[in-house]
Amino acid sequence: xxxxxxxxxxxxxxxxxPSHPDGxxxxxxxxxxxxxPAHIGNFRTFVVNDVLRRLLELEFGADKVKHVRNLTDVxxxxxxxxxxxxxxxxxxxxKWTEKFWADCKALNCLDPHEQPTATSHIRExxxxxxxxxxxxxxxRAADGSVYFKISSFREYGALSRIKERELKITNSAxxxxxxxxxxxxxxxxxxKPEDDGDVKWPGPRGASEGRPGWHIECSAMIKKHLGETIxxxxxxxxxxxxxxxxxxxxSQCCNGQLFSRHWYHSEHLLVDGTTMSKSKGNYYTxxxxxxxxxxxxxxxxxxxxxHPKKQLNFTLKSLHDAEEALTGIRWFQGLLSNAIDPTPAPxxxxxxxxxxxLCDDLNFPKALGELHSAFTVIRGGGLPKEKISAHxxxxxxxxxxxxxxxxxxxxxxxxxxxxxxxKRWAAKQAKDFATADGLRRELAAAGWSMLDGxxxxxxxPLKK
Ligand code: AMP
Ligand code: ZN
Numbered sequence: 001x002x003x004x005x006x007x008x009x010x011x012x013x014x015x016x017x018p019s020h021p022d023g024x025x026x027x028x029x030x031x032x033x034x035x036x037p038a039h040i041g042n043f044r045t046f047v048v049n050d051v052l053r054r055l056l057e058l059e060f061g062a063d064k065v066k067h068v069r070n071l072t073d074v075x076x077x078x079x080x081x082x083x084x085x086x087x088x089x090x091x092x093x094x095k096w097t098e099k100f101w102a103d104c105k106a107l108n109c110l111d112p113h114e115q116p117t118a119t120s121h122i123r124e125x126x127x128x129x130x131x132x133x134x135x136x137x138x139x140r141a142a143d144g145s146v147y148f149k150i151s152s153f154r155e156y157g158a159l160s161r162i163k164e165r166e167l168k169i170t171n172s173a174x175x176x177x178x179x180x181x182x183x184x185x186x187x188x189x190x191x192k193p194e195d196d197g198d199v200k201w202p203g204p205r206g207a208s209e210g211r212p213g214w215h216i217e218c219s220a221m222i223k224k225h226l227g228e229t230i231x232x233x234x235x236x237x238x239x240x241x242x243x244x245x246x247x248x249x250x251s252q253c254c255n256g257q258l259f260s261r262h263w264y265h266s267e268h269l270l271v272d273g274t275t276m277s278k279s280k281g282n283y284y285t286x287x288x289x290x291x292x293x294x295x296x297x298x299x300x301x302x303x304x305x306x307h308p309k310k311q312l313n314f315t316l317k318s319l320h321d322a323e324e325a326l327t328g329i330r331w332f333q334g335l336l337s338n339a340i341d342p343t344p345a346p347x348x349x350x351x352x353x354x355x356x357x358l359c360d361d362l363n364f365p366k367a368l369g370e371l372h373s374a375f376t377v378i379r380g381g382g383l384p385k386e387k388i389s390a391h392x393x394x395x396x397x398x399x400x401x402x403x404x405x406x407x408x409x410x411x412x413x414x415x416x417x418x419x420x421x422x423k424r425w426a427a428k429q430a431k432d433f434a435t436a437d438g439l440r441r442e443l444a445a446a447g448w449s450m451l452d453g454x455x456x457x458x459x460x461p462l463k464k
Pocket of ligand 2: 030243
């Protein structure tokens with residue numbers, strides 16, 4: 001099934017395909033800045049990317065996808081936090097990297113194949129800056145910093161469609177003391193003892209000691225770990241400008257190659273109608289929600305309940321709904337596992353529409369709707385024994401693509417009892433109460449009682 005994603009650059013839905021002869025799909029996702037806990041808004045982006053990774057593996061093969069996500073461990077925010085706490089930068093970033101990884105694990109996100117840090121790629125960033133200086137795309141400013149000269153790259157603005165005039169307005173708030181033009185951006189920042197503490201490295205040829213700008217880290221790490229042209233670059237919508245626009249300028253000017261063949265930006269998670277963000281302080285972390293008694297899987301489900309191209313308003317009610325929906329999925333998985341028939345069966349197409357919705361621009365609400373409709377189909381048609389094992393494998397594949405880690409259904413209900421219960425439930429839904437009562441008596445004779453809920457039932461052994 002072809003995977004199509006809306007491409008932010010061409011503004012159309014385009015199929016994803018590997019472009020390298022080795023058939024490996026190269027995929028880069030801008031990672032977190034590790035100076036504080038990642039909030040669940042950040043995790044909306046990472047969980048969306050995790051499903052995308054799983055879908056790509058399904059399409060191209062697990063060994064034909066290379067996924068890289070960086071860790072921003074040096075920038076104004078990380079340095080600011082280290083100064084505030086009076087502790088070394090590396091100590092701060094290690095602590096928050098470990099917390100980020102623990103949360104990723106709890107949310108059942110696959111580890112990217114590489115998770116490079118900015119501080120371990122200073123050489124690569126300096127090389128790239130020198131390359132840009134040699135080619136005339138960058139210049140040394142009076143204070144020893146290095147800036148990218150936007151006027152040297154004619155395609156600047158293609159991704160964000162920003163016009164030169166808007167660019168000047170947007171960037172006018174930035175420090176323009178040393179730049180030739182207000183719209184130029186920093187590739188290398190000269191060391192300022194009052195701001196940077198002891199954070200500094202030797203600079204590019206001719207520049208002062210200092211530290212890299214934020215944008216160059218992604219360009220340099222992509223080149224090192226994925227090559228000059230990648231198949232897909234992703235991030236939250238706030239990164240589109242200026243971060244991704246600047247990455248394109250740096251990489252294409254230095255390498256002389258197309259940088260990314262596809263761009264994908266997911267929308268933000270809101271709380272009370274505004275973007276969840278660390279600077280606004282209006283955020284929840286995964287730990288906050290776990291402390292309130294919600295499971296990480298319910299958080300994952302809730303983050304996946306909206307279309308990633310639309311903003312999603314987060315509420316605690318969405319977590320209640322998510323817990324219920326997951327119970328439903330687990331219940332069906334259990335139902336199928338109990339009734340399994342060892343006879344080999346042709347593959348089930350029952351969940352194809354769920355996968356098709358995922359492949360169509362990650363349409364999660366549609367995919368989840370299709371998943372729950374498939375359950376209605378199973379139930380409506382009773383459970384033809386010969387199809388059960390195929391339905392179960394198809395369901396487990398879908399669960400795996402969504403990345404829901406569900407406790408294994410641990411039911412010891414015999415399949416004959418489940419079959420009777422299903423028949424009775426169908427009869428009750430059809431208002432055939434005589435049949436339903438007869439089946440209840442059969443169940444009781446076999447030692448089981450059936451407790452009816454609004455949308456489901458529970459089977460319990462009768463007390464002797
Ligand atoms: P940061 O740690 O600020 O560098 O952000 C890490 C990732 O989270 C980036 O891809 C951001 O675009 C994304 N992000 C930030 N805030 C939100 C939000 N409220 N909802 C979804 N994604 C976000
Ligand atoms: Zn980036």
